[in-house]
Amino acid sequence: MTVSRSALLTPIGAALFALAVLLVWQYSVDHRMVSPIFVASPTGIGSALTRLAASGELWDALAPTLARMLGGWAVAAVLGVALALPMAPGLRSELANVKPPGSDFFATLSRMHTELPRAIDAYDPALLGPPPFPAALSAASSVLAPWSLGHFVLYEAEQPVVANNFGYGFLDSIRFFLATSEEDALAIARRRRSRWILVTDLAPRLNDYASYLERPPLLARTPEGRLVPTPAYFATMQARLYDFGGRGGEVGGVTIPPLSRIRLLFHSRSANLRGGRYLPVWSVFEITEP
Numbered sequence: 001m002t003v004s005r006s007a008l009l010t011p012i013g014a015a016l017f018a019l020a021v022l023l024v025w026q027y028s029v030d031h032r033m034v035s036p037i038f039v040a041s042p043t044g045i046g047s048a049l050t051r052l053a054a055s056g057e058l059w060d061a062l063a064p065t066l067a068r069m070l071g072g073w074a075v076a077a078v079l080g081v082a083l084a085l086p087m088a089p090g091l092r093s094e095l096a097n098v099k100p101p102g103s104d105f106f107a108t109l110s111r112m113h114t115e116l117p118r119a120i121d122a123y124d125p126a127l128l129g130p131p132p133f134p135a136a137l138s139a140a141s142s143v144l145a146p147w148s149l150g151h152f153v154l155y156e157a158e159q160p161v162v163a164n165n166f167g168y169g170f171l172d173s174i175r176f177f178l179a180t181s182e183e184d185a186l187a188i189a190r191r192r193r194s195r196w197i198l199v200t201d202l203a204p205r206l207n208d209y210a211s212y213l214e215r216p217p218l219l220a221r222t223p224e225g226r227l228v229p230t231p232a233y234f235a236t237m238q239a240r241l242y243d244f245g246g247r248g249g250e251v252g253g254v255t256i257p258p259l260s261r262i263r264l265l266f267h268s269r270s271a272n273l274r275g276g277r278y279l280p281v282w283s284v285f286e287i288t289e290p
Contacts, residue, residue: 104270108198108282109156111266112143116196116284122158141195144188146202147173153198162192174209177202177238178218182259185237189287197262197285199241201272203227206238243279251275261289 022042028034029041036044052058119139120127126134142160143153150164162176163169172188179185188194202209207217218233233239234251240259243249245267248258267280 104268105152105282106156108266108268108284109152112153112157112159112196112198112284115265116157116159118158122154122160140193142193143196143198144173144176144192144194145198146177146200149198149200159196162194171212174212177236177241178209178213178215179237180235182237182240182261186261186287195287196265197241197287199238199283199285200281201242201279202238206233241283241285243274245280245283246285262287 025039026041026043029036029039029044040048049058052061119141120134120136124134127137140160142162143157144162145153147163147167147170148165150161150166150169153159153161154164161169163173169192172192176185176188179188203219206219210216210218216232218230218236219227220230221227229239231252231254234243234254234256240246240248240256241262243251244256244258245264246259246262247264248256250256262285265284265286267284268282270281271278272281273279
């Protein structure tokens, strides 16, 4: 197993920071920079704890505190369960619709980090201002992805995103994926300076997204409770990217034209079975002529 340099440095840095805090704390008390009446030193606290534990006084002092803490926790737990009970009917459906990212998702983000060029370091402190901002910023391109993946893309792939988990760019994200023409989608991409697209299955929330745009449902529910695409779904960019990989095809006697200015770069090894075909869970596209 390969361990990244950053994964090793993080715990070491945290330990060194904690040690520095303790040393400054001890120094401040020893040299009366703060009064020991109000702030005890780390060594003083350690000595007192050792003495109290040896004499048995520590446990006598802790017992009332622990009792109050556990009592408060028990009351909070009972109240929390009581307040959550009205939400129980929808909890099962919510959990069934949430697909936590797996290792293949992070492998896709790692490949994006490695293979997609970056005009500027996403963590350049000069981006925080004040102006003027780095000149390279004008050449930076963004990633169009489902809004809920925004933080993942920014952190793991170190690429700017159109939409993120705070809700910024949310409407432009769903407008792009639910656009019914390539030109309408590319107009959004131009405005947002997007060059890449991260695509995955949006079925669990697709009808919600359609309702936000005041459009009818794109998926119908069968008597068995399964969601199936309507003809309107196959006209969307989501279908043309996710279901057909931008190559076009035919379904239900309807011809889906290929995308002329968007090409597939790579996709994940994992796949979902839909309509007798395996569709990659994650796909990355490039806009060639925005």
